[in-house]
Amino acid sequence: MTVPYVIAACAISLDGYLDDASDRRLILSHDDDFDRVDETRAGCDAILVGARTIRRDDPRLVVRSAARIARRVSDGRAAQPMKVTLTRSGRLDPGRAFFTAGPAERLVYASGETAVVATALGARATVVRMPRDASPRWLLHDLAARGVGRLLVEGGSEMLTWFLAEDAVDELHVSIAPFFLGEPEAVRVVGPARFPFGPDRRMPLRRVDQVGDMVVAVYQLRPSS
Numbered sequence: 001m002t003v004p005y006v007i008a009a010c011a012i013s014l015d016g017y018l019d020d021a022s023d024r025r026l027i028l029s030h031d032d033d034f035d036r037v038d039e040t041r042a043g044c045d046a047i048l049v050g051a052r053t054i055r056r057d058d059p060r061l062v063v064r065s066a067a068r069i070a071r072r073v074s075d076g077r078a079a080q081p082m083k084v085t086l087t088r089s090g091r092l093d094p095g096r097a098f099f100t101a102g103p104a105e106r107l108v109y110a111s112g113e114t115a116v117v118a119t120a121l122g123a124r125a126t127v128v129r130m131p132r133d134a135s136p137r138w139l140l141h142d143l144a145a146r147g148v149g150r151l152l153v154e155g156g157s158e159m160l161t162w163f164l165a166e167d168a169v170d171e172l173h174v175s176i177a178p179f180f181l182g183e184p185e186a187v188r189v190v191g192p193a194r195f196p197f198g199p200d201r202r203m204p205l206r207r208v209d210q211v212g213d214m215v216v217a218v219y220q221l222r223p224s225s
Contacts, residue, residue, distance in 0.1 A: 003140035004151040005224075008163055009040060009173040011214075012189050013181045018157055021185035025057045028177040032212040035065075040173070042068035044081050044152040046107075046143060051087035053156040054098045061154070062102035080104035082148065086130065086139075086159070090117040099124040107146070109139065136168035157187050165193035172203065172219040175211070197221070 011028040012018055020026045029037070041047060042063045049059060061083050063069050069079050080102040085092070086109045092099075099106060099121065106125035110117045111132045118127040128142065143151060153163050163169050174189075197203045206220040 003144050004148045006151050006153060006169050007171045008153040008160055008169045010155055010160060010189055011175040011177060013177050013179055015180045016189050017181045017186040018189050019187040020181055021183050029175060030212055033175055033214050036211055038064050041081060041152060042072060044150045045148040046082040046084050047152045047154055048084040049154050050156055050159040051085050051092055054085060054096050058097050060097040060101040082107060088112055094121050094124050136163050136166045157189060157191055161190040161193050164190060165195050167196040170222040172221055174217045176215045178213050
């Protein structure tokens with residue numbers, strides 16, 4: 001079975017941080033960059049974030065443009081991409097925007113007690129049991145069986161590390177904000193891991209775009225089909 005085409009996307013500070021150490025979400029992008037992300041979302045079948053990102057940032061993960069939603073519907077697709085998350089602890093609040101915003105199908109992959117998670121979420125999501133040692137490839141095969149052909153991984157650091165370290169990303173979008181954080185406790189874009197791309201194997205750069213005062217680098221990690 002062909003696995004989904006995976007796009008990983010993130011916005012970072014110039015010194016490589018996804019977020020600061022405060023309790024509030026750090027806004028790295030602006031309206032023009034948000035619109036670029038909206039276009040990317042509109043072209044995908046599913047959007048994935050980790051459960052920690054849901055708890056910390058409360059993202060909506062929806063296509064906002066009415067024109068893009070209409071285009072998806074006219075193409076015979078769902079109005080909104082499927083939302084996907086992974087949890088070990090099962091600590092998910094059904095009142096979060098992930099579960100309430102937009103008419104999207106929602107999948108929760110749980111490596112703990114799925115019955116407890118399913119009871120807590122009710123009809124707001126489909127809960128799928130995931131082996132504790134599951135790899136990104138296991139997840140991608142399961143998503144492919146559910147009709148996902150194009151997956152957008154939006155974070156956070158743990159999910160980006162997991163997919164990139166396992167060489168499970170086809171395309172990487174890095175949006176760079178023109179400022180430094182300089183906080184040692186801030187959240188790095190990836191954590192410690194052995195990555196397939198390093199000093200001896202550099203990531204192939206496909207293009208660089210300017211979006212307002214931000215730079216967006218697009219890396220083609222695997223040949224596009």
